[in-house]
Amino acid sequence: MSKFNKGYLITMDDIVREGSDILRTVTEPVSIPPTEEDKDEMAAMLQFLKNSQDPELSKKYKLRAGVGLSANQIGLNKRMFAAYFSDDQGQSREYALYNPKIISHSEAMIYLPESEGCLSVDRSIQGFVPRYEKVQVKAYDxxxxxxxxxxxxxEAIxxxxxxxxxxGIMFYDHINKEHPYKLPTGVTISSLY
Incomplete structure (x- = not known):
């Protein structure tokens, strides 16, 4: 039985940090429909993201702001993640995706000029992380x-x-090791901002 039940409050102490084997593990698919335990864990993950973006709660519980959280980041070998962010129009979007899979993507790529961050990484890592500009995802609710x-x-990033x-891939695996600010050649790539 998982400790991450519906009322469990995930804090930074629950977030697995880089160096842990679970972060380099290809996670196991969950049953469809998801079990009650899977849904409770997902609810706790989504609530963490909302709490982490709330100025009062993030300060009270010392949370780093996050927009996505995968199950293996809290030590679960399960193929599911939660995401919570504002879209281009400033509308809040939340996703609880089970067994997600990218089924198509654009040729064009983009990157965040300030690099990416991760709740499982406590250090600043500089460099461009090239990503597809558009993706189509198949998943289950x-x-x-x-x-x-x-x-x-x-959102695609x-x-x-x-x-x-x-x-089992970390964002910095995509950064060019010799030249962190060098982008791949042969593709159309642009900065997001």
Missing amino acids: GEGNELRLRFKGY VMQHEMDHLN
């Missing part, structure tokens, strides 16, 4: 319904970052 979702720009976690 908490009721077991199949979803097909399209993301572009920042968040989705790819979390999908990487589920495949």
